[in-house]
Amino acid sequence: MKKTSKMIYLIVLLFLKLSCIKYPSNDKVNNSKVINERIEIKSSISLINQTIWVIHQDNHSNFWFGSKENGVFFYDGKIIKNYTMKDGLVSNDIRGIQEDSKGNIYFDTGLGVSKFDGQIFNTLPIVNPDLPTNDWVLQQNDLWFRIGFNKNGVYRFDGESLHYLKFPKSPQEDTFYKINSNTSLQPYGLYTIYKDRKGFMWFGTSSLGFFRYDGKSFSWHYENQLQTTPSGGDFGSRAIFEDKEGMFWINNSHFRYNIMPISNLNLNFKKEKGIGYKNENNQIEYPFFLSITEDDEGNLWMLTYESNIWKYNGKELIKYPIKNGEKEVMLYTIYKDNKGVLWLGTFDNGVYKFNGSSFDKLF
Template sequence: MKLTTLLFISILSILTSCNGHTSNPKKNADQFKDPFVKGDTVKELGNNIMLIYQDKKNNYWFGSWVDGLYRYDGKTILHFTTKDGLLSNRIDDIKEDKYGNIYFNNSGEIVKFDGQNFITVSPTSNSDSEWKLEPDDLWFKSYQDSGFVYRYDGKYLHRLKFPETKEGNDYFAKFPNVNYSPYDVYNIYKDSKGNVWFGTASLGVCLYNGITFTWLSEKELEFDVETAFGIRSIIEDSNGKFWFSNSLHRFNVYGQDSTTNYLKEKGIGSLDGKKDGDLVAIISMEKDNNNLWMATYNKGVSRYNGQQITHYPVKYNGKDITVFSIYKDNNGELWLGTHENGAYKFNGKAFEKFKPY
């Protein structure tokens, strides 16, 4: 089956701005060693920990939607908030460039930490000709209800809009008063070939290979459109097959340039292993060797080893908790970000609440 493929034709860029420029990235990375970093020393993480990231220096960063940022170096936890230079106390993404500089999606604005200060990286004007695919680019979601994405090329931050699609136009025609964009991006994933995938609010998945935009709709994904869940998670497994927010199907995607095809294959069905079990939407996925880990909103985490499913409840005081993300660190250890119960870590048998001391 051939996907609907939209060939985006670049137009001449008419404006560039130095606002997105950050000078001497290597120097900024070295400044990270400065011992006089702002932030308050705390004994524990807050309850709302949505994201976890471990940088090249093995520091852990914990992003919250309400409490800002935490950095843990194995000994000390530093807490950063708006009083330390963040634009807000909501962190939606954490990325790192090849020089070791750390970037945060801070309520839709991109902020860089140079070891001493949080520096806002301002976007250039909307320049659709800057849709490109370079190996060192960093991609960020824009703020909710905007339908934009950011591409940071190391000098400039480009605010990019998806080319219009028939499905997008049909959606706006059907819901003219909708208060969000169906192009809103929930998830950005770079595959083994360097292509970038975008999981959207209502239009399914978009694959960008540097030349074309290929869309796989929620209908083609057999995703439950009525849940309004969107595509929250994308992953390529060890066999090169793709999974999109549920375990019902996996996809073999092949082709290049202007032609991309897919073969829909049977997945693993319901995560409880029962033939007639409930199909649970997957909010975040991670892979560990040949294992595929699937985190659900409030039904724990499941591991699929290619043959069988193992379920791991995630609880606090005997009650199931809500999970937002799963992350594998530099040592291969698995972490969970949760809405109300801090960070959890896998001990080899179960996920337990992380306690640094």
């Protein structure tokens, strides 16, 4: 329980710090002007930043590691290169990396989205930077971006421009403000975006649960056991994942969800028992995870902030402690590459790679 309280404290402290960053106004950053910066051949470096938020392998098998404040690090298996605002990135704080069908790489930051075509960085223009609209559509090749955490909305990229969309009202909103009448917290703050196998989009918020958009309607779901840790901390909706059986895992391992074909304002589902583990007091606990993936054998890997990876093989949870010597490593993301190898991005200890039995520090 003490570790869980520590985790929640550190996460809240991190996001409070981020919310205090002074960003330029939208008309300075997100206007229709496209910034073009031609990239010169860069000399390689030997190390990457130790705070890695996100990992992505492109369709040419190159790796991209997004850092907190030092831009993105490119790794082709031999050399490492670092790209920053000096090279055309809109910000050095990289919170998401995606790739389109043409091989263009997109970097999501709190100040906008940068597109890299292999030669130049472009800052994507926003059609409506100041006021979000309700013009929601769902296209197969669209990409979705956060551009920060403290807004009531999301950005859809149609291949040419970003469209700032307002979230539909949550059934939980009135209750939230009744309990937290004097709060400055944005309850719709966007923590995660997930695309399921049907192409439907899922959005996890800071305090109102999550909702699904199927191209026609929105379906919300809030559940106290998903949002609140055993110690009473507000975890938010940070991770959503559909496993090989089409079941959804959300925030923790207590339950898994079978989503029904038809839903209305409230998501229609059947809830099944998940998997837990016995702690040192012989009590059952269910880990809250920041990130989750599935390996090529169908095992689920759940990453917690508190230095642990949990592997679920369909029968039990197996713990993989992550340490650098005697030091416990705070974790942030788990990623499966094109060959099925697992990678970890950490809060302050670089990048780790799975060797088949344990995770080794690579950078």
